[in-house]
Amino acid sequence: MKKTVHVRYFAVLREQRGLAEEKLATETGTAAELYEELRRRHGFALEAGRLRVAVNDEFAPWTTALREGDSLVFIPPVAGG
Amino acid sequence: MKKTVHVRYFAVLREQRGLAEEKLATETGTAAELYEELRRRHGFALEAGRLRVAVNDEFAPWTTALREGDSLVFIPPVAGG
Amino acid sequence: MFRISPEPLDPVALQRQLRDLRAGACATFEGWVRNRNDGQAVLALDYEAYGPLAGKEGARILDEARGKFSVLHILAVHRVGSLALGDLAVWVGVAAEHRGDAFGACRYVIDETKARVPIWKKEHYAAGASAWINAATRGPAAGGAPPA
Amino acid sequence: MFRISPEPLDPVALQRQLRDLRAGACATFEGWVRNRNDGQAVLALDYEAYGPLAGKEGARILDEARGKFSVLHILAVHRVGSLALGDLAVWVGVAAEHRGDAFGACRYVIDETKARVPIWKKEHYAAGASAWINAATRGPAAGGAPPA
Numbered sequence: 001m002k003k004t005v006h007v008r009y010f011a012v013l014r015e016q017r018g019l020a021e022e023k024l025a026t027e028t029g030t031a032a033e034l035y036e037e038l039r040r041r042h043g044f045a046l047e048a049g050r051l052r053v054a055v056n057d058e059f060a061p062w063t064t065a066l067r068e069g070d071s072l073v074f075i076p077p078v079a080g081g
Numbered sequence: 082m083k084k085t086v087h088v089r090y091f092a093v094l095r096e097q098r099g100l101a102e103e104k105l106a107t108e109t110g111t112a113a114e115l116y117e118e119l120r121r122r123h124g125f126a127l128e129a130g131r132l133r134v135a136v137n138d139e140f141a142p143w144t145t146a147l148r149e150g151d152s153l154v155f156i157p158p159v160a161g162g
Numbered sequence: 163m164f165r166i167s168p169e170p171l172d173p174v175a176l177q178r179q180l181r182d183l184r185a186g187a188c189a190t191f192e193g194w195v196r197n198r199n200d201g202q203a204v205l206a207l208d209y210e211a212y213g214p215l216a217g218k219e220g221a222r223i224l225d226e227a228r229g230k231f232s233v234l235h236i237l238a239v240h241r242v243g244s245l246a247l248g249d250l251a252v253w254v255g256v257a258a259e260h261r262g263d264a265f266g267a268c269r270y271v272i273d274e275t276k277a278r279v280p281i282w283k284k285e286h287y288a289a290g291a292s293a294w295i296n297a298a299t300r301g302p303a304a305g306g307a308p309p310a
Numbered sequence: 311m312f313r314i315s316p317e318p319l320d321p322v323a324l325q326r327q328l329r330d331l332r333a334g335a336c337a338t339f340e341g342w343v344r345n346r347n348d349g350q351a352v353l354a355l356d357y358e359a360y361g362p363l364a365g366k367e368g369a370r371i372l373d374e375a376r377g378k379f380s381v382l383h384i385l386a387v388h389r390v391g392s393l394a395l396g397d398l399a400v401w402v403g404v405a406a407e408h409r410g411d412a413f414g415a416c417r418y419v420i421d422e423t424k425a426r427v428p429i430w431k432k433e434h435y436a437a438g439a440s441a442w443i444n445a446a447t448r449g450p451a452a453g454g455a456p457p458a
Contacts, residue, residue: 010360011430012442046445054428057362073360073428077444080357080388080429081261081341081400081420091212092282093294127297135280138214154212154280158296161209161240161281162193162252162272162409174322183395186344189337189416191409196334247331261339261420268337269413 002027003068005034012076016044031055032062035074051075083108084149086115092157097125112136113143116155132156164220165239166211166281171250180235180257187261189268193252195245199295203288209242209251212280216240223274231267233258238271240281312368313387314359314429319398328383333405337412339420341400343393347443351436357390357399360428364388371422379415381406386419388429 008021017038028034031053038044048062054073055064066072089102098119109115112134119125129143133156136145147153173192180188195207224236238254245251254271258264275281286292321340328336343355372384386402393399402419406412423429434440 008360010428011358011432012445014358015442054360054363058366059363073363075360075363075428076430076442078424078426078428079431079443079445080359080427081424089212091280092210092284093297095210096294135212135215139218140215154215156212156215156280157282157294159276159278159280160283160295160297161211161279162276173325177321181396183345185342188340188342190340191413192336192338193409194333194336194405196407197331248329257342259344261341261417265339265413265417269409272409 001029003066003070005066005069006071007034007038008071008073010073010076012046013044013074017042026066029065030062031060031064031066031072034066034072035062038074046076050077082110084147084151086147086150087152088115088119089152089154091154093127094125094155094157098123107147110146111143112141112145112147112153115147115153116143119155127157131158163237164217164224164275166213166216166220167239167241168243169241171239171241171253173250173253173255176237176239176253177255179237180255182234182257184259185234185257186259187264188255188257189261189264190253190255191268191272192250193272195247195249195251197247199285202285204247204285205288206247206286207245207249207251208284208286209240209245210282210284211240211242216279216281219279220275223271223278226274227256227267227270230270231256231258231263232260233263233267236267236271238275240275240279242281311385312365312372312423314361314364314368315387315389316391317389319387319389319401321398321401324385324387324401325403327385328403328405330382330405332407333382334407335409335412336403336405337409337416338401338403339416340398341420343395343397343399345395347433350433352395352433353436354395354434355393355397355399356432356434357388357393358430358432359388359390364427364429367427368423371419371426374422375404375415375418378418379404379406379411380408381411381415384415384419386423388423388427390429 052075135154235257256267283295383405404415431443
């Protein structure tokens with residue numbers, strides 16, 4: 001079940017990850033599982049409950065199943081205006 | 082008790098009176114009485130209940146007693162904006 | 163400050179007076195001359211003000227707004243004279259630390275200005291008549307509309 | 311239309327796009343970079359947006375505003391990049407026949423934009439630290455504030 005996904009990082013996550021985007025091979029099944037894997041690996045401070053996730057440039061449930069080639073963005077609390 | 086007052090007319094009253102201001106000698110005692118006198122004389126369409134009155138450039142009660150030299154403005158319903 | 167202006171209003175210059183590094187929010191309102199009112203096609207407007215009292219009542223409204231909302235600067239200017247369609251009739255601008263106060267004060271000032279400041283508006287209609295707004299009586303229109 | 315702009319915003323040009331002879335009211339909101347936030351002296355800001363989704367979510371907000379209020383035109387632009395004190399960070403303008411709808415829609419758009427559109431703000435403080443707003447966790451500030 002290994003698939004390759006594209007992850008872009010913004011704001012605090014970009015800084016904590018140290019890069020703006022990466023291609024990842026993962027065996028996790030959902031967006032939520034992928035975030036937990038990345039959080040453990042990179043020490044992201046924010047819990048998933050504080051974030052939203054976008055799959056292929058649209059908001060999506062955390063339970064969304066990952067498919068080969070998906071593009072993901074984990075969205076920290078917004079602060080426009 | 083005859084006194085001379087100065088009356089300025091605005092908007093619909095200016096048009097119905099046919100002039101913008103006048104000096105008047107009147108025996109009426111209050112602003113309300115003066116308006117009724119002028120309304121009868123010039124056929125103003127608006128009843129006093131639709132108007133406010135200003136004496137010496139400040140809103141005043143209709144019961145204000147007129148004094149020699151007072152300046153009066155009868156204020157039709159406003160429509161700024 | 164509240165002003166009556168016989169000259170066209172300059173919103174850019176007006177807003178510049180609100181600038182303040184403490185302000186996070188600026189709300190403005192512009193009243194424009196529109197081409198219809200109450201179902202009639204409008205060609206032009208005349209505004210007329212009772213200047214001395216309009217200035218006093220406007221200043222009171224701004225003071226009230228300052229009491230009700232936390233604002234840094236408020237400025238309101240109402241045009242008088244003959245205006246064409248699309249012209250700017252009234253401009254209100256508020257700078258505040260936060261947007262709730264900026265919106266609230268801006269809305270308060272225009273609402274109270276329309277309700278209380280001695281300014282009158284005469285509309286000229288495509289159909290040929292004209293009327294002083296809000297001055298209608300039960301009989302014929304009080305604004306000099308011809309019997310036609 | 312909702313846009314993200316890496317270039318400074320031009321409110322005069324933006325407002326010109328709202329002009330409409332049917333409109334009697336134009337409400338605008340400007341968000342300015344202010345020199346304090348939560349008691350700290352601010353020197354500058356960086357805004358960052360997730361462009362594709364910000365554009366979609368912004369467009370949805372404008373559609374919602376059109377559904378809730380009777381408006382003629384709505385335009386909203388959010389700046390991204392490095393901003394100085396006093397700079398214009400976001401501009402929202404609404405033209406409507408009546409002022410209630412203009413104010414209501416303008417307020418709705420800025421409130422929802424701040425709550426929902428994926429845009430982030432990093433503040434740089436006079437004290438030397440910096441922080442991503444709203445990203446604090448229970449532990450040390452999540453925004454890269456140094457331990458000093």
